[in-house]
Amino acid sequence: MSATVAERSFTGPLAGLKVIEIGSIGPGPYCAMLLADLGADVIRIDRTSGAALVGPNADFRTEVMHRGRQSVAVDLKNPRGREVVLDLVAGADVLIEGFRPGVTERLGIGPEACAAINPRLVYGRMTGYGQDGPMAQAVGHDINYIAQSGVLALLGRNGQAPTPPLSLAGDFGGGGAVLALGIVAAVWEAQRSGLGQVIDAAMVDGSALLAAAFHGFVSAGTWDTERGTNIVDSGAPFYDAYETADARWLAVGALEAHFYADLLEILELDPAALPDQDDRSQWPGMKKTFADVVRTRTRDEWIERAAGRGCISAVLDVEESWTDPHNVARGTFVDVAGVTQPSPQPRFSRTPAYVDSAPPAPGENTRDALDGWGIPTQKIDEWEAAGAIAQTTPTPREPTQEGSAAR
Template sequence: MTESVESGDQHSFTGPLSGLRVIEVGSIGPGPFCAMLLSDLGADVIRLDRASGAGLVGPNADFRTELLHRGRRSVAVDLKNPAGPEVVLSLVDRADVLIEGFRPGVTERLGIGPEVCAQRNPSLIYGRMTGFGQDGPLAQAVGHDINYVALSGALSMIGRKGEPPTPPLSLVGDFGGGGMILALGILGALYERQRSGLGQVIDASMVEGAALLATAFFGFSQTGTWNRERGTNIVDSGAPYYDAYETADGKWLSVGAMEPHFYADLVSLLEIGAQLPDQNDQSEWPAMKKVFADAVRTRTRDQWISAAEGLTPCIAPILEFDEAPHHPHNRARGSFVTVDGLVQPGPAPRFSRTAATVDRRPPIPGEHTAQALASWGLSSTDVDGWLASGALGRSERESPS
């Protein structure tokens, strides 16, 4: 079973970033993912949502189930209200990090750009998340994950032979090349700040982050070890011993037996050795794939896993989202947690002394406006004034302080 917790208003802040204060200017995709990573590791993250009209982009319409927002408190701010920027700058006075995901120049126009923030707090790390970067011909262009991964060169390599490039969910641009790279940049800047005492601006571009993830393949493509045609290489579904195959029960089995000794065990498991030419004879790969597919289809997915015990064929079941949390390995490690009834991946990586945790569900916009600001030392007089002016908003179900 997954670890189950009921979230409360008191965050444990047990992780290695305990004591770090982060402002997240509400955005979508990579910015929230970066803030989630920092929050999972113990940072106190206040998310600034719109005081009115806050919405989600994508299939989810309920803030309480938007898992990228887990672990933090929400303050509702109207940045177009004359007093709105002062709310943010008052938090900047007390913050270590600010994360924003607007197009270049927007926070400057709103009065919360990096120069203004640095004047208020010279040690602030200012993280900027965009698709194309803060400058360059496309800096102001609009786009989404697929566009950034396309421009990076990575998307051209993903897909099966004879088929169009395949969008890899939003994993390569938004999350791996975006939010995770920004989090890495923030941690790097925090380390440098220990020497200089100064903050700096992090310019994280999803185009550049996606390209960085594909570094090895840029190398392969220039040394004659990577075919330009998709689906004809070892790890892009070209090799018969590195692919996904349907099983007898309509489920799927992953196969990744690249090394000769693992390949030998795979061939033995499937009982197809007599039918196969040399492992790396690429001219024979299409025919070999049919042999592999026909063999795998003779048993169910779980039967293959059982049959492989004691061998090293590098196979694993391709689990559905609702299966993965219940796999014995994932259960043994507590890889998934359940918070307020929502099953979700737990924090990663693991720390030997300062365990990372998730103990607060995603907030409703404005759910913690007064109590979050008070916990950062803002006066009740200022908060009441901003509420009266409309610079701040609050949810009807704001948690008590």
Template sequence: MKVIEIGSIGPGPFCAMMLADLGADIIRVDRVAGAELVGPSADFRTEVLNRGRRSVGIDLKDAAGRELVLGLVERADALIEGFRPGVAERLGIGPQECSERNPRLVYGRMTGFGQEGPLARTVGHDLNYVAQSGVLSLIGRAGQPPTPPLSLVGDFGGGGMVLALGILAALWETRRSGAGQVIDAAMCDGAALLGAAFHGFARTGAWNPARGTNLVDSGAPFYDVYLTADERWIAVAALEPRFYAELLAVLGFDAASLPEQHDRSQWPRLKELFADAIRARTRDEWVEAARGRDACLTAVLDVEEAAEDEHNRARGGFVEVDGLTQPAPAPRFSRTPARVDSPPPLPGEHTRSALADWGVSQDAVASLVEAGVLSSISEPTPSSADADRLEP
């Protein structure tokens, strides 16, 4: 599968990373100068979301650069862009222009609020989209404000992963119809979809709108995290009666002396009893006490521990690429294993080789480099951020 990724940040790169992990040949189109990272990372070589594909530097505002991208579209199966609505059209690489060059192209569009609607052109970040979806209102502890769920629900789950699924589904349909189509992936839509079960619970009265009072939102004493004697944490998630009985046995409780598991009026008291008991031993002592038992008790590992954990190592859950440890591709395949083929690129690092592999002559590349339409650089040049590009 051949994919053009118009360089962006957050959900677009996550979508492209997933496809690259699964074997897609992806050209990432970065700016000819001034490509930037927005967020904690300041090093392109450690931007894990950009792994597994090659970068070319193209000036999309130059007619020759636009024509080059449209020429690549003729050879592509899919394109991913994360501009605000209307920007790709102004650049001349919108769905209509691309479809005219390749009617089978699947055109993936990643935005926060979608291609139309009152908020379509409103600037935002992950948290805004999750708030709009209704899901943010459900996340948090009792008496506390809603808790930002990192960028997992909007950018990555509701955004990049949903777009990747849409692209693959559209490509499957194209095999039958012979026609491409546009994928309108909005993070507010995807975040709502991730929360489908909880939207359903709320509308049928099965969910208390007060945060931190429900079964899986930290309300239940048997579904929460607890501090241990060594100032570390364990997670318990013993929902079913048989698992709950095992948890009580591990913690040293006599079930007959405790309130009934689902007596919500007694949950605060039961939570205090659990907290006091768990505070008496270290995290690893609790893990050892629960080993081999169905108590649903797990250590809360930090990122360093997760990479070195016995189970995760046995599964190959993390890989090291150029000295950078990172999560391995998922899911697992029995016959065609996914893998990380290359580290994150510098912007424009593969301009010559990637374009050659996609059928662009080296003479044409050399001419465009000389004209400033293409860059083939070894280090990024700092510049102000492009306000038209999606931000995490």
């Protein structure tokens, strides 16, 4: 079923949590999306003019990471813009910002100014290099942060350049997801202490944390720092992707002995004719043998042969993943206003999470959102007259389609 905003206020494990997101790009919106997906009431503070998207999208209404929340357009450089944010802070549980260190302080909405109004506020700060240290004021992108943390050096095939893993390790995993965890933890603690706190989340630190196991392996001397030579970095012949006869791909994961035995049986390879599975000196030759065999059948022919085994999967294109029977049965993806996107995760037995609305245009919800947070109409009128806020006119769009609940 689809859910209205009113219905959603009673669903999701974070229902009742009130969050202010100071508009940014990358990890900040991702963090806010995670919280909104799980039921939090999130207001996004956008610019009154000049708001822009980074990446291939040109329409805010297709920016999936902005889903599930309302947009209020505020001019933070207007003397009364600060007043707008601080009035919202008085009734908020969380504030998220992604400026360089010191910027919100200069705008008058830094941690001290907010804590003076609401001591229980959890103030989440998202940066690349952190709030202190020699590089705190440096600018960068995902690739720079994961380079700094040692993660990028681990990614890629042997003899080739390091391969950026989209923006997954820095922006989203090491950035937004880590900040979301920190926020939930700080909110939990504030329920006992009655006090909020400042969260310093840096993508260098968070991406290092994502790679905790591999830092540990290197430290223990059990991981070859020459990338593409280890068991799960494309070095092992039994853990890699192989091209099929129809120019599609198979994902092979056969680490354990019984999976490896299944793999050889599926490929019709004689174990006695192959080197030992763990003989790394023979891995390049074994990989060529596997590749030659995999190219003799189509992807779907291999999947049929491997049915019931756990060592081979089809590498699905993004569009294929949307219609895969298992993903459809699980509701892994949802269509919201014509945009296919992942559904909220994880799944909760009593408090299901929903995507209740498509992403807003900047300032689309200014007056309604402020009113919904208890701001008096007279004050809203004054702010609008002073140019501190702006209300945009929504562009008609298709209604949200059903199927948005994560089951």
